[in-house]
Amino acid sequence: MKKRYLSTGNEACAEGALRAGCLFYAGYPITPQNELIAYMAVHMEGRGGVFIQSESELAAINMVLGSSAAGVRSMTSSSSPGISLKQEGISYMAGCELPGVIVNVMRGGPGLGNISAAQSDYFQATKGGGHGDYSVIVLAPANVQEMFDLTFDAFALADKYRTPVMILSDGMLGQMMEPLEFDEEIKPQGIIEKPWAMTGAANRSAQSIKSLYLGDGALEALNTKLQKKYEHIRTAECKSELYKCDDADIVLVAYGSIGRIARSSIDDLREKGIKAGLIRPITLWPFPYDEIKKVSKKAKKVLVIEMSAGQMVEDVRLAAEDDSKISFHGRTGGGVPTEKEIVEEVKELYA
């Protein structure tokens, strides 16, 4: 039976993880993700899992490395500066092919920045983040419901591809409260055998989990294998939402909470007689290049809106054939492009 709750995004994310069968969480306090770690502290043990407040972000991601290696669905969460600290561990997870879910409730940077919402970790999330040639699947929720739904899905994706998956949220989405609805009987999806797990060499040979490959050509072979996997993910897992794009003269591209604000401005613009549409990437890696290419071909203008100095816009430029169609509107350091601001920007472009 479906039940409705009033929930913050951070708590919806935590509940989505628990419903997906996450049985290990380690984290460290940082604003604006604190509701998430607190929710896990309250609920994890009662659901039979392990909660640890670690001594650092480094320890948290490495605890996840260990529990994931044991075959258990595992998660850590943080906000931007803490996610920077986790990058070493994420790189090891990618190299060791260990599943796991990492939540980034983004705040303003660089450095300590501030605790307001931002989208300035897009490059870090989608272009690797740590050292080495690797990618993590990046999911971008746009409301509290998606904080639950995408986190729920993230665990199955992580297990399926033996890869870290990142939920790229922001301080606004994390802390806002909205209705959340899910089936009380919902069961973990995509549960698979993990014969690679470190569970002891009983009735099988001893195993190791590692990212160190010293032999001639051995590391290149691992990288070839990883790239093949990433290529498959690119073709199989790309997701985006298209809103009124069919006849659009001007197409907005925005993700996360800005995707949602942009969507409201579409209706406003349509009322003013401007044929506007929206592409909202849901997976930021893999990025929906094909959708954007298709839609931008028909449109006269493409406007990318972000809470950053312009990061996703580079991927949109890669996707669109005609670079001259593309313009960018961004705010940084906690500034949020408003619906009115977006409408004004579009009107200017349209004039």
Added chain:
Amino acid sequence: MPKFEKPRSMKDVATHYCPGCGHGLIHRLLCEVIDDLGVRETTVSVAPVGCAVLAYDYWDFDTMEAPHGRTPAVATGLKRVMPDKLVFTYQGDGDLAAIGTSEIIHAGNRGENISVIFVNNGVYGMTGGQMAPTTLKGQTTATSPHTRRVEKEGYPLKITEMMAVLDGVAYLERTSVDSYANIIKTKKAIEKCFRAQLEGKGFSMVEILSPCPTYWGMSPVESMERIRNEVVKEYPLGVIKG
């Protein structure tokens, strides 16, 4: 007549360690203990970054890698979700007493029911014999060419003594592999260390003073004499806690 054989827990492969290195010896000792305790099939270990990074090439039980110094955090994740397994880390002095100081102290303080084999040879062997936190006063290394001067490079870090003040720590002992008698004592200490975990007592650790002839610039025999004559003065042997 009893035959001297490889422990079941040890793979029959050639070693990559330098001649006279203590790692091979310590590997064998802990494999013997695992055999004696009958826990090979329920053991999961975490190898460090450093000379022992390839430990899984020698140990015939499940072994995983950890980023440099994060070894106790990885072991924490493993042990918490598999409380019935014997989980131990194997760490050098750089991994444990420099880059991983935070992880080892907090794992100890949480009383994580894991065991730690801490191999102290006073240098970074893997990277070319640089100064470690445990390097002796007056010792010359690649990065202390003017010797370790306490006024600039600080003092040898007695991390095992530091760990003793933590309430979560159940057992600590420092041993050496410089002589037959001390090798036997080391094996007994490893057994006590693992038993502490199997009995659920909390965090346990053995610090083993071990030779690095290559970066001490000595023969294997001279290296053992150095442990006996110099290293134990800074790092006295014996049970520190438990």
